[in-house]
Amino acid sequence: MSLSMSLTDLMLTATVMLLVAYVIRYVRYRPSERFPPGPPRLPLLGSYPFLLAFNYRHLHRAAAKLSELYQSKLIGLYLGSVPAVVVNDYETVREVLRRSEFDGRPDLFLARLRDERFARRGIFFTDGDSWRGQRKFFLKTLHDYGFGKRNDTVEEDLRGGLTDLIDLLREGPKHEHEKAVVDKRTGSALCPQVFFALFSNVLLRMLTATRLEREDQAVLFEVGKHSLAFHRQGDDYGLALSFVPWIRHILPEFSRYRLLREVNQKANGVIRALAENCEKTYDENNIRCFIDAYIRELHRGGSKISSGTDSFGFEYDQLIIGCADFLVPAFSAIPAKLGLILQRLVAHPDVVVKMYDELEQHVGTSRLPLLDDRANLPYCEAVVREGLRIDTLVPSGIPHVATVDTELAGFQIPEGTLIINGLDYINHQGDVFPEPNRFRPERFLGDDGKLSLELDKSIPFGAGRRVCAGENFARNALFLTVATLVQQFTISMEESPDPKQHLTGVIRTAPDFWIKFSAR
Numbered sequence: 001m002s003l004s005m006s007l008t009d010l011m012l013t014a015t016v017m018l019l020v021a022y023v024i025r026y027v028r029y030r031p032s033e034r035f036p037p038g039p040p041r042l043p044l045l046g047s048y049p050f051l052l053a054f055n056y057r058h059l060h061r062a063a064a065k066l067s068e069l070y071q072s073k074l075i076g077l078y079l080g081s082v083p084a085v086v087v088n089d090y091e092t093v094r095e096v097l098r099r100s101e102f103d104g105r106p107d108l109f110l111a112r113l114r115d116e117r118f119a120r121r122g123i124f125f126t127d128g129d130s131w132r133g134q135r136k137f138f139l140k141t142l143h144d145y146g147f148g149k150r151n152d153t154v155e156e157d158l159r160g161g162l163t164d165l166i167d168l169l170r171e172g173p174k175h176e177h178e179k180a181v182v183d184k185r186t187g188s189a190l191c192p193q194v195f196f197a198l199f200s201n202v203l204l205r206m207l208t209a210t211r212l213e214r215e216d217q218a219v220l221f222e223v224g225k226h227s228l229a230f231h232r233q234g235d236d237y238g239l240a241l242s243f244v245p246w247i248r249h250i251l252p253e254f255s256r257y258r259l260l261r262e263v264n265q266k267a268n269g270v271i272r273a274l275a276e277n278c279e280k281t282y283d284e285n286n287i288r289c290f291i292d293a294y295i296r297e298l299h300r301g302g303s304k305i306s307s308g309t310d311s312f313g314f315e316y317d318q319l320i321i322g323c324a325d326f327l328v329p330a331f332s333a334i335p336a337k338l339g340l341i342l343q344r345l346v347a348h349p350d351v352v353v354k355m356y357d358e359l360e361q362h363v364g365t366s367r368l369p370l371l372d373d374r375a376n377l378p379y380c381e382a383v384v385r386e387g388l389r390i391d392t393l394v395p396s397g398i399p400h401v402a403t404v405d406t407e408l409a410g411f412q413i414p415e416g417t418l419i420i421n422g423l424d425y426i427n428h429q430g431d432v433f434p435e436p437n438r439f440r441p442e443r444f445l446g447d448d449g450k451l452s453l454e455l456d457k458s459i460p461f462g463a464g465r466r467v468c469a470g471e472n473f474a475r476n477a478l479f480l481t482v483a484t485l486v487q488q489f490t491i492s493m494e495e496s497p498d499p500k501q502h503l504t505g506v507i508r509t510a511p512d513f514w515i516k517f518s519a520r
């Protein structure tokens with residue numbers, strides 16, 4: 001009896017020891033011999049809980065803390081069961097963006113939930129042939145309709161939108177949907193919502209050959225709301241939902257699944273309606289816009305709704321999510337960025353004075369600024385560039401993936417590792433940007449007062465083959481809007497803006513705020 005007891009005890013002790021050894025091995029496991037240092041992993045969530053413990057509101061700042069703690073520019077961790085490396089070093093980020101073996105994208109559930117059938121679709125979150133094929137087709141065809149280059153129609157549309165905006169801010173709302181974003185009594189506008197229609201409407205013309213007049217723009221404000229919700233409710237790395245997707249069945253609200261699915265479906269519904277409208281009046285001898293050109297490809301290829309697979313092809317679902325990839329940033333990324341720049345201007349009235357002087361001298365006050373004026377407005381341009389740097393809109397970029405076993409900065413990086421570029425970190429790296437936390441547009445001007453692109457080493461849009469597909473459009477739109485608003489209005493806020501209040505989702509946003517526009 002006592003012998004069997006001791007045998008049971010022995011077996012129990014051995015099991016416990018094996019379990020402890022397994023847990024220790026699991027927690028300390030590194031995916032390669034020379035993997036960057038970093039926090040341990042826990043079952044299911046990996047190192048996510050450590051990131052959350054360091055800074056649950058801003059994961060990129062948690063990663064910056066880990067860089068300090070481990071005294072390493074590269075931090076190795078696990079997001080769920082997926083190995084990941086955060087790169088917090090300027091030169092190494094440049095290297096990642098340059099090398100094609102880091103061009104992959106992770107298969108994030110956050111991205112899949114945008115598609116009706118949870119397939120990998122569009123450009124942002126795909127890789128391989130599908131990404132290459134769709135990106136090439138979207139950019140080449142949109143280019144034909146003026147996207148990403150100097151184009152009279154696009155500039156006219158932007159100016160038309162700005163003229164409407166000036167009227168809205170000066171005279172107050174004329175339509176029901178405008179009442180929620182402009183308060184005539186105080187002369188204040190709600191940011192970033194007041195800009196929801198401005199840039200999306202320009203994209204709309206390229207996609208559908210139609211631009212909405214002011215009285216019909218309620219739908220743009222509605223989709224803008226969903227788009228902003230998507231941008232705010234994600235997090236730097238794709239949410240825990242991306243790494244343990246089944247959590248949505250247990251905690252649909254807490255995991256943010258329900259809300260994210262809903263806002264994406266609503267936005268996609270509007271895009272689908274736009275596509276259906278184009279299809280109804282489609283004439284292969286008169287291709288009017290991007291969606292027509294895509295429909296032509298669908299007809300050539302047999303017009304599949306969806307193959308239900310992740311493979312490349314012209315499919316109806318690809319069209320919807322691909323259009324969302326361009327519309328969503330136009331709806332809320334540029335407005336969010338504009339809001340951040342306006343807050344910096346409110347905090348720096350001296351900068352506004354310099355901008356206004358420059359505008360008065362080179363443009364005057366009898367017409368709106370044009371893109372042609374840009375070369376004569378280096379200070380205004382430097383302000384936008386400094387705004388893009390100091391409040392980096394996508395603090396951790398969009399995650400890349402190593403497509404082969406490789407090395408980076410002396411570390412071993414196994415195939416399949418997520419590579420997270422600390423764009424916010426490197427845009428504040430002191431040896432590259434002296435006094436990184438000071439808003440100082442002059443840093444991008446040469447001794448002759450001219451803009452020096454060499455001095456602007458910031459990377460707000462990424463670089464290389466994965467560079468932001470909307471960089472030119474966003475830079476042009478931001479420049480024209482900021483210059484126009486400063487030319488036409490003085491701006492103020494009741495409470496001083498505080499960058500510490502910024503929210504980090506997929507992108508950085510300031511919490512909704514009211515800003516007063518007083519006509520000059």
Ligand code: HEM
Pocket residue numbers: 097123124125135325326327329330333334337393394397398399460461462463465466467468469470471473474
């Ligand atoms: C201020 C505004 C914007 C900023 C700061 C910004 C920044 C970025 C960044 C950092 C990336 C990831 C780059 C990488 O993977 O390394 C990206 C990707 C992308 N952006 Fe933007 N973006 C902006 C506006 C826009 C606009 C207006 C559009 C379209 C109209 C757009 C379309 C895209 C697309 C399609 C991608 C995915 C590119 C790919 O994976 O191949 N972005 N953007």
